[in-house]
Amino acid sequence: MSQPTLNHRLTSMDASFLYFEKKEATMHIGSVSLFESEIPFDDFVAMVDSKMHLLPRYQQVVTPDPFGMAHPTWEFDQNFDIDRHIFKIQIDAPGGEAQLIDLAGRLFTPMMDRSKPLWDIYLIYGLKGKRTAMIARVHHCMVDGVSGVDLLKIVLDISPEVPKRLKAPERPPQLPRPDATRRFFDTLLGGMQEGMNRWMEFQNGLLNLTQALADEQSRQSVRETSNTIPQLATPVSLLPFNRPCSGQRKLVWSTFSFAEARAIRAALGGTVNDVVLTTLSGAVSRYTEHHGQQTVGRQLRVMVPVSLRQQDQRGALGNLVSMLPVEIPLDMRAPIERFQFINRRTTAMKSGRVAEGLNLFSALMGILPAPVHAFAGAMAATPIPAFNMVSTNVPGPQVPLYAMGKRMIAYYPYVPVGYAIGCGCAIMSYDQNLYFGLTSDTQAMPDVEKLKEALEESFIELRAAAGVEEIKPKVMKARRGKKQ
Numbered sequence: 507m508s509q510p511t512l513n514h515r516l517t518s519m520d521a522s523f524l525y526f527e528k529k530e531a532t533m534h535i536g537s538v539s540l541f542e543s544e545i546p547f548d549d550f551v552a553m554v555d556s557k558m559h560l561l562p563r564y565q566q567v568v569t570p571d572p573f574g575m576a577h578p579t580w581e582f583d584q585n586f587d588i589d590r591h592i593f594k595i596q597i598d599a600p601g602g603e604a605q606l607i608d609l610a611g612r613l614f615t616p617m618m619d620r621s622k623p624l625w626d627i628y629l630i631y632g633l634k635g636k637r638t639a640m641i642a643r644v645h646h647c648m649v650d651g652v653s654g655v656d657l658l659k660i661v662l663d664i665s666p667e668v669p670k671r672l673k674a675p676e677r678p679p680q681l682p683r684p685d686a687t688r689r690f691f692d693t694l695l696g697g698m699q700e701g702m703n704r705w706m707e708f709q710n711g712l713l714n715l716t717q718a719l720a721d722e723q724s725r726q727s728v729r730e731t732s733n734t735i736p737q738l739a740t741p742v743s744l745l746p747f748n749r750p751c752s753g754q755r756k757l758v759w760s761t762f763s764f765a766e767a768r769a770i771r772a773a774l775g776g777t778v779n780d781v782v783l784t785t786l787s788g789a790v791s792r793y794t795e796h797h798g799q800q801t802v803g804r805q806l807r808v809m810v811p812v813s814l815r816q817q818d819q820r821g822a823l824g825n826l827v828s829m830l831p832v833e834i835p836l837d838m839r840a841p842i843e844r845f846q847f848i849n850r851r852t853t854a855m856k857s858g859r860v861a862e863g864l865n866l867f868s869a870l871m872g873i874l875p876a877p878v879h880a881f882a883g884a885m886a887a888t889p890i891p892a893f894n895m896v897s898t899n900v901p902g903p904q905v906p907l908y909a910m911g912k913r914m915i916a917y918y919p920y921v922p923v924g925y926a927i928g929c930g931c932a933i934m935s936y937d938q939n940l941y942f943g944l945t946s947d948t949q950a951m952p953d954v955e956k957l958k959e960a961l962e963e964s965f966i967e968l969r970a971a972a973g974v975e976e977i978k979p980k981v982m983k984a985r986r987g988k989k990q
Contacts, residue, residue, distance in 0.1 A: 512562060512563055512580070513580075514579055514580060515576065515577055515578070515579045515580075516568070516577045516578050516579070516580070516647060517577070518577065518876075520577075520647045520648075521577040521578060521647065521876070522883065523645065523646040523647040524568065524578065524620075524645075524647050524883075525880050525882065525883025525884070526882075526883040526886050527617065527883075528753075528886075528924070529616075529617055529753045530750075530751045530752060530753040530924055530925075530947075531751065531753070531922070531923070531924020531925050532614075532615070532616070532617050532618075532753065532755075532922055532924070533645060533646045533647070533922050534614075534617075534618050534624070534643045534644060534645045534646060534922060535643075535644060535645075535646050535649070535919075535920060535921060535922060535932075536614060536641065536642050536643040536644065536919075536920040537640075537641070537642050537917055537918060537919050537920055537934075537943075538606065538610050538639060538640070538641050538757065538759070538917075538918045538920070538943075539639065539640045539642070539914050539916060539917045539918070540633075540637055540638075540639055540640075540914070540915050540916040540917075541637060541638045541639070541640065541909060541912040541913065541914055541915065542637060542912055542913045542915050543635075543636055543637065543638065543912050544631060544636050544637075544638050544912070545629060545638045545640075545909050545910050545912050546910055547594045547629055547631075549668075549910055550592070550629065550909060550910050551588060551589070551592050552671060553669075553671060553910060554588065554592060554627075554661060555588045556671045556673070557660060557661065558588070560660050561660060562582075563580065563623075563648060564623055564625055564648075565582055565583055565586050565623055566580040566581060566582055566583060566623055567580075567581055567582075567583045567620070567621070567622060567623055567624075568580065568620055568624065568647065569581045571876070574876075574877060574880070575876065575877065576876050577876045583622060583623055586622075586623065590622055591622070591623065591625060591626050591627065592626070592627045592628075592629070593626065593627070593628045593629070594628075594629050594631065595609070595628050595629070595630050595631070596631050596632050597609065597630060597631070597632040597633070598632060599632040599633075599634075600632070600633065600634035600635075601630075601632045601633045601634060602633075602634055606630065606633065606639055607756070607757065607758060609630065609641070610641055610757050610920075611754070611755050611756040611757060611948075613628060613641050613643070614641075614643065614755045614757060614920055614945075615753060615754055615755045618643065618645050624644065624645035624647065624648055625642070625643065625644040625645070625648070626642070626643050627640060627641070627642045627643075628640070628641040628642075637915075638912065640909070643920075646922065658902075658907070661909075662907040662908060662909055662914065663907065663908045663909070664903075664905060664906075664907060664908070665908065666908050666911050666913065667911065668910055668911045741890050742805075742807045742890070742891060742892070742893060742894050743804045743805055743894075744890070744894075745790065745794055745799075745806070745894050745895075746793065746794060746797040746799060746951070747894075747895070747927075747928035747929040747946065747947075747950050747951035748891060748894055748926050748927065748928060748950070749926060749928055749949070749950040749951075750889070750926060750949065750950065751923065751924050751925070751926065751927075751928055751947035751949060751950050752947060752948065752949035752950075753924075753947070754947065754948040754949060755923075755945060755946070755947060755948070756945070756946050756947075756948050756954055757918065757920050757943055757944070757945050757946075758943075758944050758946075758954050758955055758958045759918035759941060759942060759943050759944065759958075760941075760942045760944075760958055760961055760962055761916065761939050761940070761941055761942070762785075762939065762940040762942070762965055763938070763939060763940070763976075763977050763978075764778075764904070764935050764938050764939050764940050765938060765977040766969055766974055766976070766977050767781045767782075767940055769972070769974040769977065770968060770969060770972045770974050773972040773973060773974060774842060774845050774846070774849075774972055775849070776845060776846075776848075776849040777849070777852075778899070778935075778940075779810070779852070779899050780845055780848050780849045780852065781845070781968070782897065782899050782933055782940075783808065783810070783832060783834065783848045783852075783897065784841060784844050784845040784848055784964075784968055785961060785964045785965045785968055786808070786897055786931055786961065786964075787806050787808070787834040787836070787844060787848070788839075788841060788844060788960075788964035788967065788968065789957055789960035789961040789963070789964040790806050790836065790894075790895075790957070790960075791806075791836045791837070791839065792960035792963065792964065793956055793957045793960050794836060796956055796960070801836035801837045802837045803837065804835075804836045804837065805833045805834065805835055805836065806833070806834045806835075806836055806894055806895075807831060807832070807833050807834075807892075807893040807894050808831075808832045808833075808834065808893065808894065808895055808896070808897045809829050809830075809831055809832075809892075809893040809895070809896050809897075810829065810830040810831075810832055810852075810896075810897055810898070810899075811829060811830075811896070811898045812829065812830050830852070830855055830856075831893060832848065832851060832852060832855070833851075834847070834848060834851075835847070840971075841964075841967050841968040841971045841972075842968075842971050842972065845968065845972075886925070887925075889926055890926065891925055891926045891927050893927070894927070895927055895929050895930055895931065896921055896923075896927065896930045896931070897930075897931045897932075897933070898919075898921055898930075898931075898932050898933070899932075899933040899935075900919065900932070900933070900934050900935075901935050902917065902934050902935050902936040903936060903937070904935070904936070904937060904938060905937065906937050907936075907937075914936075914937075915937075916939075916941065917934050917936045917941050918934075918941050918942075918943045919932035919933070919934045919941065919943040920932060920943055920945055921943065921945050922945070923945050923946065923947055923950075924947065926950070928946060928947040928949075928950025928951040929944065929945065929946050929947075929950070929951050929954065929957065930944075930945045931943070931944055931945075932945070942961060944957055944958055944961070
């Protein structure tokens with residue numbers, strides 16, 4: 507595997523996840539995954555340690571700029587110790603889903619320790635059926651959803667055969683720390699380079715956007731979505747979970763058949779993400795009415811992350827995303843009508859290159875000096891958010907993955923919330939299933955289980971309306987390694 511090219515200094519987007527982080531709005535992403543049996547802890551730690559040379563970023567610590575004039579840099583942790591990142595937790599057997607949900611909430615709640623590389627893994631033992639759970643956290647300044655999946659493929663295996671551990675190469679000795687004068691000029695050059703990179707990104711994006719909009723269909727889509735970006739400046743209709751956050755987190759989850767989602771997509775002529783947004787908006791409508799609030803004339807504004815990562819950037823870390831703001835009427839109760847509305851809206855926004863347009867705005871903001879970004883993050887407070895919730899849908903591998911020969915049988919993603927956005931939804935497709943993870947702040951949304959119930963009802967309703975029968979997922983056979 508070729509080593510990805512890693513930048514030494516955080517980009518403006520990556521650094522923003524540090525600047526805007528507060529205890530009420532932690533900025534790590536994560537997951538809860540289940541394995542079919544017990545993973546031998548010491549062997550797992552040794553296996554991950556043997557692969558750390560493939561993950562150089564995971565050995566680096568965020569180092570603030572000494573003069574505060576540029577974004578932080580990534581420096582190798584001279585005291586890196588794998589035992590500070592992988593932990594074993596034993597719960598009272600036989601532990602069930604409720605105990606795992608409670609534990610996950612407690613682990614996802616605190617901010618990550620910035621004095622060490624920003625990731626950790628917890629292996630949970632004592633679950634019913636002798637299963638093992640893995641709860642993983644990684645700071646958003648390191649990865650986005652797509653690059654996080656790439657890293658999952660390094661830590662886990664595609665074969666149930668336990669790979670032989672090879673001796674990791676010695677890490678080359680680190681160069682002595684530059685003197686104060688050199689560091690000062692590095693700071694100046696680093697700030698200038700980031701500004702130039704963002705300006706070049708803006709110019710290239712503007713050129714590509716202009717070329718893409720040369721055809722009439724794209725121009726028509728632009729006209730149809732011309733009011734999208736100005737709408738972001740208008741206040742959202744506050745939903746029951748758009749309230750001040752405490753920082754206390756809870757994650758609940760649901761599992762749906764990926765084959766059923768694809769069948770719905772085929773029957774109605776859309777995408778799997780249209781299925782996801784139709785299911786989610788239907789659930790939010792039910793949840794809103796459950797709280798005694800009207801849905802007539804009200805909109806759900808969902809911010810959908812869109813990866814801008816090109817094929818040649820697979821394996822590179824950091825964040826290469828933009829956002830697609832999708833407004834969905836909450837009083838549109840017929841599931842097929844709602845699906846068709848979402849499909850028309852998202853198709854027009856993609857054709858109109860709305861995500862690329864918003865990325866141009868982000869690139870312009872990135873030109874501003876690092877102290878301005880840091881000050882904005884320190885002063886950030888949004889009692890009225892720009893959108894109601896985030897919904898991120900990451901495609902994962904459709905073949906089973908293994909840790910020390912133990913099959914991963916479920917993967918529930920976690921997305922950060924905060925700033926009066928008390929609920930977020932992350933979706934991961936893996937091994938013929940769609941896994942929904944609903945993150946909530948327990949102060950803003952103490953009853954996230956109600957949304958989970960509504961989510962399951964909404965999916966069943968959409969499946970029935972599309973005329974799709976229940977489909978049992980196919981069991982993928984284990985991939986065996988080649989005999990030597």
